[in-house]
Amino acid sequence: MSQMLEEDFTEEGGELNLQHDELQEHNNNDTIIKQLSPSSEYIDLNTSTLKPLHRYLLIGFVTFLVLIFFGSLMGVIIKNRKKLRQSGLTFPQPTYTPSDDKLHFLVIGDFGRENDAQRKVANSMGEYCKENDGCDFVVGVGDNIYQSGVESIYDEQFKTKFEDIYNHKALEDLDFYMILGNHDYRNDVKAQILYTQLSKRWKMLDFFYEINKKSRLGGFDLNLLFTDTNPFHFLFFLDPLTNKTVINEQAKRIPEQMEWLKSKLRKPKGDDQWTIVAGHSPVYSASQHYDSQPLIQNFEPLFREYRVPLYLCGHDHQLGWMANREIINSREQTQYIISGAAGGSIYRTIKYNPNLFNYYVGEGGFYSVEVQHDFIFVIALNENGEEIYKFRIDKQ
Template sequence: MASPSPPLHPATILCIYFVLPAFAELQRLQHQPKHDGSLNFLVIGDWGRKGKYNQSLVATQMGKMGDKLDLDFVVSTGDNFYNSGIKGLNDPIFIQSFSNIYTAKSLRKPWYSVLGNHDYRGNALAQVSPILRKIDRRWFCQRSFVLHAGVADFFFIDTTPFMNKYFNNSNRHYDWRGVLPRQKYLKNLLKDLEEALVKSSARWKIVVGHHAIRSIGHHGDSVELIKLLVPLFEANNVDMYMNGHDHCLQHISSINSPLLYLTSGAGSKAWRGDVKESHSGVKFFYDGQGFMSVQITETDAKFAFYNVSGDQIHHWTVTKPIMHTVA
């Protein structure tokens, strides 16, 4: 009888689970919507600072709004833990910046998250590990994945590897395990994203990433994403792209399509004070802390931005008429 194989070291398990699937088809999740088919969720980004820079105050207002909306889940647009992600599975910053901050009952729902560039400065494999869900079961973070939620499909994409500056800057460490070779990673991600968008028959198609495509905030437009992602979005009728990275709240409309560019990256440190020349499609810009709420039905999507005091500072509605087939 053959002797049993020795147990795998935890680090080996992590590498098998996360490095090999980097070139696999996007993971797909199902989220059951309400009985009437509607979805209510909050969007927050750039938040994890152990409650500092008004993170705790924003969290309090999120909890209040979550109660009013009967929340389904929370979307996190990345840069979840500052300044350099998490060090490992036992890093106390996970509890200090997440579990101990977002304590409202209404926020005890799934948190669907992507990585930001600051998260890549730490142990990226640890942050996307399912082991973290044993610490806080709300947490779900992957590099890229698809969330099917009835009336809407969400496509979470890993934008940091698209950005040339992180590979040209040798002064900082980034955890590229599972990403290199970079061009192969991006080629496979774009292929899988396009296939998922084409196959989607959802009424609403929503893409979530960390970096802004269009922005008048500190970081401005992302030329790499404009070149590689926008044509995919326009060809496949994506309704909106949600991001963080710029520490502000923004509503920008495309001048070429119905596509919306929505920034919610104001979860903690904000007020940078530098605004670039305005795009023609800019509808709203706010440089302070806050978050976004979204309410979606088959025919309507209602959006609102809230500041650190819970005041609604901008809102609008997008209507999508139902097309009836004539026999």
């Protein structure tokens, strides 16, 4: 490139080169050959060397513009960062009341990488459960095996990217309730469902399914609805590695899945029952994937109608907390947590989204969710198991 620039300069700036040569020659003789224009040049009295004044003026002007630009940019960033963290639903110190009658679970997503970040998060999960009165189960919100799922039910990756990773003593007896992510829709998709028959901990009962849990002392029930969001997204069909047979099959089941979801949410709920929904893709996103219009159109109306308090998801490789600000503090509002950093937080860029309440883009992390009779307490934790932010959802 330097050669090209030099050639261009010689052709277009030959006259300038000539002037420079003349000046250099006469400078060597300590003489000045040009009449100086006060508006364009001056004499440096210290060196008696000619310097173009307009060059310095231009540099100063450009520097001024750059400073204004970056000053304005920092103002926007600071303003937006404040917006990202302000909310009528954020609590600097949300009230937490301990109870023996609870259900405590962790949420992880986008994790099956067999890398240091996944191992570090897995160990922190175990330590967190050990130090916080134990955990009852784990929810995995998809992209369980990178990069392309598994080839069979006997694929070695089940061992190297799951069984051998989550081997902390506090995790070894926990059920991991799993759903499919877009990376899991490659190769043998159904093998991840069938692996449930071989594993003591891996639980994926179908493409979409329900789990019912009773609290430790039996004071309330928790219904967990695991959905398959992959067939809702057109871009997943364009992925050349996606198993087209399976995703087309599941696309045809979208009406069935929606009717199933509606029927589960429609069931009468008393004061002693909670319902939480999980899926791989976010409804709202502050990452490169943007908001999901198919889920906004299909899921959110049901969430609002049936007052779903919490939706768990991944896909964005970060920890994010979202909610629809148009219905802030409404009984219809659902909180959305994005837990896509259990294999490392790869997406470092946060796009401003008015529905974003808080986020984390460190080296990795996970969520703790504790359900009690009267509230749900959510904590975002980094790769070291350190608290980042927390919030509380009260029963309406």
